[in-house]
Amino acid sequence: MKIEVLKKRLLVFKPFIKPFLVVFLIYVLAFLAVLRAGVSFVDDRGRAIFGYAWTSDFNRFSSTAFGLLMNVNDRLLDISPWPQILGLAMLSVVGVMLTYVFCDKKIKFLPLILTTFVGLLPLTVECWLYKFDAPCIALSVLVSVLPILWWPKKFEKKAVIKFSLISLFCMLVMWTTYQASSGVFLVLCLYMALRDYLKGEKCLDIIKKLMLAILVFVIAALAFKFLLPEPEKSYRSNEMLGFSELILGVWNNFVMHIKLMVGSLNVWQMILAGMAGIGMTILVFWRYRMNGFLVLIIFLVALPLSIGAYLLLVKPPLTARSLVGVGMSFVPVLILATKDIKSFSGYVLVVPSLVLLYSFSMFVLAFGNGLADQERWANYRVEDLVSKLSELYPDKDDVASKKIKIEGDIGYSKVMQHVVDKYPATKELVTIQTTGLSSAAWGLTKIRSYHNRPQVFEENYAYEDYCNPEIVEVRANTYYYTISDNIDRICVELK
Numbered sequence: 001m002k003i004e005v006l007k008k009r010l011l012v013f014k015p016f017i018k019p020f021l022v023v024f025l026i027y028v029l030a031f032l033a034v035l036r037a038g039v040s041f042v043d044d045r046g047r048a049i050f051g052y053a054w055t056s057d058f059n060r061f062s063s064t065a066f067g068l069l070m071n072v073n074d075r076l077l078d079i080s081p082w083p084q085i086l087g088l089a090m091l092s093v094v095g096v097m098l099t100y101v102f103c104d105k106k107i108k109f110l111p112l113i114l115t116t117f118v119g120l121l122p123l124t125v126e127c128w129l130y131k132f133d134a135p136c137i138a139l140s141v142l143v144s145v146l147p148i149l150w151w152p153k154k155f156e157k158k159a160v161i162k163f164s165l166i167s168l169f170c171m172l173v174m175w176t177t178y179q180a181s182s183g184v185f186l187v188l189c190l191y192m193a194l195r196d197y198l199k200g201e202k203c204l205d206i207i208k209k210l211m212l213a214i215l216v217f218v219i220a221a222l223a224f225k226f227l228l229p230e231p232e233k234s235y236r237s238n239e240m241l242g243f244s245e246l247i248l249g250v251w252n253n254f255v256m257h258i259k260l261m262v263g264s265l266n267v268w269q270m271i272l273a274g275m276a277g278i279g280m281t282i283l284v285f286w287r288y289r290m291n292g293f294l295v296l297i298i299f300l301v302a303l304p305l306s307i308g309a310y311l312l313l314v315k316p317p318l319t320a321r322s323l324v325g326v327g328m329s330f331v332p333v334l335i336l337a338t339k340d341i342k343s344f345s346g347y348v349l350v351v352p353s354l355v356l357l358y359s360f361s362m363f364v365l366a367f368g369n370g371l372a373d374q375e376r377w378a379n380y381r382v383e384d385l386v387s388k389l390s391e392l393y394p395d396k397d398d399v400a401s402k403k404i405k406i407e408g409d410i411g412y413s414k415v416m417q418h419v420v421d422k423y424p425a426t427k428e429l430v431t432i433q434t435t436g437l438s439s440a441a442w443g444l445t446k447i448r449s450y451h452n453r454p455q456v457f458e459e460n461y462a463y464e465d466y467c468n469p470e471i472v473e474v475r476a477n478t479y480y481y482t483i484s485d486n487i488d489r490i491c492v493e494l495k
Contacts (some may be wrong), residue, residue, distance in 0.1 A: 016096050019107045024092040026116050030361040031088060031128060033368025035081045039375045041129040042434055044078070045445040051075030054136070058238065059228045062176040063136035070135065080131040087127075087134035090142045091119040101148050102195060102335040111335040114353060118327035120360040122264045122425035123320035125367065129429070133178075137324060140177040143170040144184035144325075147213075151192045155208045164216050171220030176228075182221075183308030184325040189213035190305070191332040194298045198291060198336075221309075239314045246312075253311045254304045260318055261326065264425035269359055275352035283337040283349050295333060302329040320428040363423050370419035370426070377413035378436020382446045385437070385481060385492065386453065392475055392483065393490070400454040402485065406447075407463035408494030409438035410480075437494065439463070458489065467491035 028035075040048055053067055053076055054060035067076050070083060095115035099107055118141070119128065127137045147167040152159035167185070174181055193210045197203070241249040265273060285292035306329040310316040338350055393399045409432050412420055420426045433442040444457060458466055472484035472491050484491040 015107065016100070019096050019099065019109070019112055020092050022109065023095040023112060023116060024089055026113065026361070027088040027091060027119055028085070030116075030120060030364045031084070031368065033365045034129060034371065035084060035368075037368050037372035037375065038080060039129075039371050040078070040131060042442050043133065044080075044131045045442065045449070047076050047132045048078040049449055051077060058179060059224070060136070060176055060178070061228075062139070062173045063133075063178065066136055066139055066177070067132065076132060078131060083131055083135045084128060087138035088119070090135065090138035091128075094118060094138075094142055094145050097145050097149060098331060099335060101151075102191070102332055103339045108339055110341065110350065111338050114334040114338065114350075114357070115331055117331055117334070117357060117360075120357065120364065121323070121327050122269075122360060122363055122423065123261065123323045123428060124327060125364055125425070126320035126429050127324050129371075137178045137181070137321070140174045140179075140181035141184060141324065143173045143177075144181050145188060145328075146170050147185065148188050148192055151189075152209055155205045155212075160212060164212065167213065167216045168220055171217055172223065175220060175224035178324070179309055180322045180324050181308065182310075182325075183306040184328050186214070186217055187302045187306045187325070187328045188332070190298060190302055194295065194332075195336070197294070198288060240312050241314055249314070250304075250311045253313070253316050254307065256316070256318055257307050257310075257323065260320075260428070261323060264320075264428060266423055269356065272352050272356040272359060276356050279349035279352050280334060280337045283341070283346060284333065286346070287337060287340060295336065299330060299333050302332075305329070320425070363425065366419050366423065367426060367429065370413070370416040371430075373413045373415035374430060374436060377416075378410065378446065381410045381437050381480060381494075382451070386447060386451045388476060388478070388481075388483065389453070389490070389492075392485075396454060400456075402488055402490050403456045403458040404490040404492065405458040405461070405463055405466050406437075406444060406492045406494065407439050407467070409440075409443065410435050410494055439494075463491070463493070467493070 046052070053064035055064045068074065070086070071077055071079060095112060095118065096107070098115050098118075099112045103111055118124070128134045130137070147163065147170050150159075150163045150166050152163050171185060174185070189210060193206045196206045196209070262270075281292070281296070284295050288295060303326075304311060306325040306327075307323065308325055310322055316322070334353065338346075341347055341350070389399075393402070411417075412430065412435065416426070416430060420430070432438045432440045435443060436446060437443055447453070448455070448457060466489065467484060469484075472486050472489065474482060474484045476483040480495055482493045482495070484493075
């Protein structure tokens with residue numbers, strides 16, 4: 001009897017298998033070069049050696065639990081590409097859920113394909129480059145989307161309680177995985193309210209449901225802020241704007257993020273994005289008539305809201321991965337605009353969006369191959385430098401007694417430079433921290449931790465002061481670097 005019940009429940013998922021595979025295939029093909037390159041990206045280099053998790057990074061307890069569960073171990077290990085594949089699978093589930101909800105519990109393949117904008121935006125790509133963090137970030141997005149499956153049809157006690165409890169749990173998981181996703185839940189609730197209005201539901205009931213969602217979100221945020229312990233350390237400030245500077249501060253933060261997003265597109269992508277925006281606007285007004293103005297207003301509210309809590313920070317992290325939720329600001333609009341297309345002219349209006357999506361996929365492939373070449377370039381430069389240092393300082397005791405100071409950056413490899421020239425988003429993904437050898441903290445990881453050198457790196461002084469030509473003598477001057485030293489220090493200037 002129990003087996004029969006289980007079979008019936010499993011059959012519920014059968015209609016979603018093919019849609020899931022379609023979205024998953026799109027993601028895997030786009031990220032094939034990234035997965036093949038197998039490059040340890042930023043934090044991955046440290047985690048692969050030391051296995052530390054995320055509990056000290058803004059109380060990301062759920063990330064830690066999820067990561068250790070994947071590893072079935074008490075420390076993290078490099079089990080790539082499985083975590084990235086799992087992250088892409090979770091994004092695929094997100095796409096299916098969004099399509100199902102906004103297509104009125106049906107799966108339509110054109111809207112389904114358009115949901116892949118969530119993971120393929122040029123800046124969002126950074127989230128899925130991390131071997132260790134990718135599934136945790138995907139989990140934060142997944143749990144932010146999950147509650148809308150229980151969005152109350154009517155404002156009734158049973159439905160309200162179920163939605164509230166599920167949402168509260170999911171928001172606590174989101175806050176303790178990746179806080180950059182903090183805007184996703186509110187954006188989707190806003191679009192659910194829009195969907196209800198377009199279906200003719202009473203405004204009072206819609207407002208009640210929306211207020212309930214906001215209340216649950218605030219409770220979870222307050223619980224995260226005041227009930228969890230203060231993190232032991234932090235690599236950036238999480239100071240919030242004061243009340244008197246809130247409006248201007250939020251506006252300035254939003255403008256900075258918009259500039260970052262627009263600056264990540266090349267000319268062709270900007271043209272395609274403009275054409276896609278015009279096409280979708282026409283479709284929205286074609287489908288919803290005068291309510292099209294309401295759809296556009298909701299989008300304009302959703303765009304800043306999708307950035308989440310980072311808008312409230314004095315110094316928000318202007319990094320590519322902090323925009324993980326931005327795709328959610330317009331994907332529901334794409335679904336609402338395309339779910340009922342029946343004419344040839346309607347399909348023509350969607351073409352720019354599909355071409356733009358293809359362009360983003362090609363960027364990911366080009367970037368993945370560029371990343372592989374950047375890794376080759378970094379390994380060559382590190383090994384060349386380590387070889388020269390070993391030649392100049394063969395005695396381990398001598399090496400251990402001298403602090404080393406590195407200045408500069410190896411820059412882009414030839415292949416990566418070509419990708420940078422064609423895709424501006426690359427500059428936000430491959431920085432001084434990620435070229436493989438530089439004066440930045442993560443730029444030192446390869447030479448500091450991967451070559452067994454008992455070297456202490458000097459981090460407290462500026463290179464100009466610590467390596468003043470008056471106190472150090474040049475020992476080697478090559479095409480790639482200059483090495484200087486004295487009795488207690490070694491200075492390396494990268495070229």
